Amino acid sequence: MTRLKLFLIAFLGVSLLVQAQTDDGVLRMNEFRVPKMRKIIQIPDVGTYQVLKCDFHMHTVFSDGHVWPTVRVQEAWLEGLDVMAITDHVEYAPYKNDVKVNHNRPWELVKDVAKENNLVLIKGTEITRSTPPGHFNAIFIGDASGYIEDNSSPKDKEAVMKAKEQNAFIFWNHPGWKVNQIEGSYEWLDFIDELTKEGTLHGIEVINGFGMHKKALDWCVDHNLTVMGTSDIHNLVRHDYDLSDIVHRSMTLVFAKDRTPEAVREALDAGRTVAWASKFLAGKEEHVRNLFHACVELSPAFHARTSKNSAGAEVVTNYYEIRNNSDLYFELVLKSGNGTGSVTLFPRSAQVITAAGGQDKLTYEVVTAYVRSDKHLQVDISLK
Amino acid sequence: MTRLKLFLIAFLGVSLLVQAQTDDGVLRMNEFRVPKMRKIIQIPDVGTYQVLKCDFHMHTVFSDGHVWPTVRVQEAWLEGLDVMAITDHVEYAPYKNDVKVNHNRPWELVKDVAKENNLVLIKGTEITRSTPPGHFNAIFIGDASGYIEDNSSPKDKEAVMKAKEQNAFIFWNHPGWKVNQIEGSYEWLDFIDELTKEGTLHGIEVINGFGMHKKALDWCVDHNLTVMGTSDIHNLVRHDYDLSDIVHRSMTLVFAKDRTPEAVREALDAGRTVAWASKFLAGKEEHVRNLFHACVELSPAFHARTSKNSAGAEVVTNYYEIRNNSDLYFELVLKSGNGTGSVTLFPRSAQVITAAGGQDKLTYEVVTAYVRSDKHLQVDISLK
């Protein structure tokens, strides 16, 4: 006969201080474990908006992903995401001989664990048409079971309209995916134009995983669509991304009124987003600019040095500290003014820059921030 | 109409030299990817034997693991394992409403990809009886479909005998698993004694994940069973193990004649193993000792310093370099002789030690290597 003893909870956090006092014959080597913690990705508020870290495109074994749905919650929590959507393919289920097809199932399997981990979970799916036009994500959907599994071209419109009926937020995925394989696929297609004009399409993935589809940024600007960034992760995040202080999974930064599904939807509808891929940002100029200024600040001049120039005149050089209070990364190159020519702002760090006295500002190009396929953000740094 | 263009292969390796010359509208950010490489875990041969890195205990979504079986191959390849077995539970299938129960399926799904990645794949399963006696792994099995799913106690023997009929190698898993919950479970049970005496049981997990079951080491020594170390991984390896130069998943080092399934089986049957958990080793004294001496070497004295002792006599101090040519880790504390008192041998590194002249050897206790529950390996370092 066996009796239950008091269960001793094994805490994951490695403690130098609290150690088991008695030897029960098991040596527990918790010092080799991954620290269990939710990283805080630090991005200051932009005006009155919180900047939510969102990934609206992920896969699981319920389509062609490599993991059980709960792993997506675990990853999102560890990495510090606020909002996530699992979007398995409707029309593509390579594991269907082993895993029963049920398009609502990933959502059902994670909704409680997402809630207990303080993650905002959005229901979604991927409408997987042949290329072109290729794939669409629908998020904020209702019942996922009625979507059309026939992926033949004539059904393309009907498939997308199914999402529209549910009042979903719909975006076009990785438009340049097959740029080198299928001619004409990476263009502003008639089909896309139609969806846009009728208000069915709401956004485009400018960043998908490790690819920035630069032409899509122009399309978002020109047709007033929302700029999206997603991981489209199939494998483990840690087998794809070399996570570090600089490298994060690709995602959408959403400027939202609060941390609720409703606020996320409102912000997406209003287009208040920036797509983020580790060192790179892409978005509409207004939002990228506001994000930059929310993160970066210049100190007052803390030092002035006087010297003579080649003509023998006295010149003053002022010293400033430029601080990046965020986990984002910015590279700046001077465009006008007389000062430090190049500045790299690593996450949560500062640099000293200098500027000749008597100027109001320096103007920098942020060469890691795109506001058009061929245009970087340009910022004025006020010296007053 | 679309036409196929030449397919441009995207190589994963990050190249500083070979870059796309033309702008096709997609910025590819491969510098943020995890380098795709098979790590070599460096352990010199032990005598005429290769030291194979083996994990014989892993789970997938086909029982209660979190990943698709192919992820286990991917992980094993990246981490530098030679040999792996997926051992999903026979009697426990929490995902059975979604994933069709088929005990042969994980093996079928990975056997080609394992082969193409130069991994030795052993077919296995976990026989999951109630505790006590708890769980058994059977590897080198045949058809997995005929195993008994009824896990009631009266069927325990029959369940194990099913594996024996297939000439499997059978080991008892994590005997101290519920030491603080079920009284009497972490003992040399009658059931185990019977299996051992009749030759059904071949080994015991001394190391399972982050736990070293020290009493099991004594049982292996006393009853001539093979010492096993496994990860018993359910989650992603990278979410459990804080992988580094020192931290690896827990595994069995098998001293084998070559890198084939047959040689692995021969070595297991002969008991030529050491269980490894990052900083710690556990095994039969002979094997741990041979492993240590295969990895660690002392240089000839490279320097001698002469000084006077407190009595005014001249004394010589000899300087040696002690090198650890392996990815293992050893901590040494001096037991006898006059020399450096404590030495930490990090992976692939050297230390300088000194010894008073006129001695033949120093004797150290390797406090990170267990040869009994209460005994560390003791080694002589010859100074000749």
Add this chain to the structure above:
Amino acid sequence: MTRLKLFLIAFLGVSLLVQAQTDDGVLRMNEFRVPKMRKIIQIPDVGTYQVLKCDFHMHTVFSDGHVWPTVRVQEAWLEGLDVMAITDHVEYAPYKNDVKVNHNRPWELVKDVAKENNLVLIKGTEITRSTPPGHFNAIFIGDASGYIEDNSSPKDKEAVMKAKEQNAFIFWNHPGWKVNQIEGSYEWLDFIDELTKEGTLHGIEVINGFGMHKKALDWCVDHNLTVMGTSDIHNLVRHDYDLSDIVHRSMTLVFAKDRTPEAVREALDAGRTVAWASKFLAGKEEHVRNLFHACVELSPAFHARTSKNSAGAEVVTNYYEIRNNSDLYFELVLKSGNGTGSVTLFPRSAQVITAAGGQDKLTYEVVTAYVRSDKHLQVDISLK
């Protein structure tokens, strides 16, 4: 004859975008360089005070340190310190055959570079008496050339009074340094008592490098002296400290009105400090408590789960997120209340904790924060 061409500035920041377009026969491999950036150590303000990161004890080749004084500025800048003092020994100059003795020289050599890097530089020196009483640091000193180099015991008082004449801030260094070598050295000495009573001594190093002198914390509390933490660095910081998100050089956190020498002095005189050594904090209870609450916040309950207890009654479990908005580290163990038993708060991270409904608070012991040699900080976490 040679002519000067335009000088092309080589920027240190690694750029993926801005690359030399012409091949001048030199391949520049800047991708292998250490990123040149000033880390921001994030600690929120404590009430109206800024928390300045200060190290008041460092050595250079002008006494027995291993580096030229400017290296100390470089290190401090990279690590994110606000305030630094170089405090070479007055009485001990082992390199004097090579390096000319001049106690003001380290200060002279770094004062401009400190200014240009926005570091607050405090002039200091180490008065190096035999143990006991051992060493004292004097900071905010005037001319360093008049200090007494004779370190015989009879001169001890006179040596310290030299600093007092200059209105220096004086603290006793590493009182437990030779606890195992010199009996009676790690005690509240008559000499110290005298200095304290007459107002000559202002603080004691509770943390010096890798040692926390716990008895000194009691002395600071009982005799109203300021708690100091310093690196006492002689070697390179990067050869001593395994710098990481958790490991920083040991230092004093000073709660100051602003980031000026005057404000630092005012705070030191007022005793508003906490000594910090990577995972550990030591200080007067009031300051450690205020620091904890400035860094750590609890979210409102974001989720409630209802279940039945063993008696069949409904019980509610509330879920909260506890966030550490700082680069400090805290380990918490529950002392009273019904909730999560143990919480590790890594730098800039969050954890989920649960608490049974119907409670006002949970009380935790912060086992990594000392307020007495034998007492940790105890904090109430309000659940309202």
Add this chain to the structure above:
Amino acid sequence: MTRLKLFLIAFLGVSLLVQAQTDDGVLRMNEFRVPKMRKIIQIPDVGTYQVLKCDFHMHTVFSDGHVWPTVRVQEAWLEGLDVMAITDHVEYAPYKNDVKVNHNRPWELVKDVAKENNLVLIKGTEITRSTPPGHFNAIFIGDASGYIEDNSSPKDKEAVMKAKEQNAFIFWNHPGWKVNQIEGSYEWLDFIDELTKEGTLHGIEVINGFGMHKKALDWCVDHNLTVMGTSDIHNLVRHDYDLSDIVHRSMTLVFAKDRTPEAVREALDAGRTVAWASKFLAGKEEHVRNLFHACVELSPAFHARTSKNSAGAEVVTNYYEIRNNSDLYFELVLKSGNGTGSVTLFPRSAQVITAAGGQDKLTYEVVTAYVRSDKHLQVDISLK
């Protein structure tokens, strides 16, 4: 009165097992220290030669370096160098008001500590002429006190001949140093030609720190000079180099008969060297080729896959494992043959490559290994 107690040695190695049992009032936090270990840089022997890791160009506070000479030994030991030379400037001593000029002094200060740490120390100096011709290093020198401190052009020859009189090994430093500042400085100068023809000059720095002077590689090949690689470190190595598995300080790999000063000199005189800068190698083709083949091996085909090509014929694809048994890094691009197009060989790792059956070999260009300014090493990988 004080009495000495037994001295308890504080071992640096962090031990989880051996902990102080008694509380003496000092908490020792050795877990935050840098592990004290000599890294082994793994490079297999090249034929009968050992591959010694050598840095023949470093500075200290005795000229314009930032550290005391012993730091250079400490760094070299931690990083795993075999051979080092401190080469402070003869003609340039910016700290001379503080540090007494004595050109033999750095050597004297480190010779014992180098010996005790099993480092081969070579005596050297830097002859610092104006550019052009710029600087020369002389190693294996005798008395350094007689060198000429006047750096005016007319004395250039005399200054170099001083080293020749001592039978020094003389090499030209960083010839492209001022390529963008001084026209004509980065050329095969008459002065260099003269030194070479008369046998005074023995080598040229092809790699200096983060710069590869590619034209110098051609000059070494064409004029039979020895290829050198050095760090020319002034600052701390850890403040310049972002040390990792891939990034090491720049150095010369010397193929020597044994690990003695004499063998190093013999190898330098014979030109058996390769310059190494983290991912890049530069050297004479024979030596780079031999080094590559010593490090990289191909397994026998471990798997063959048969498929049909577009014409319906059966084709065989063979699978091989290519292993890099060294700490070097190689990037390969296929030049001829039918197989894997691109292979990145990270340190101590393997990759799987495939090749169509019926071939003898694949030919790759090693794009990270230079054998001429405009030519990479090309290697045949035998498939037999």
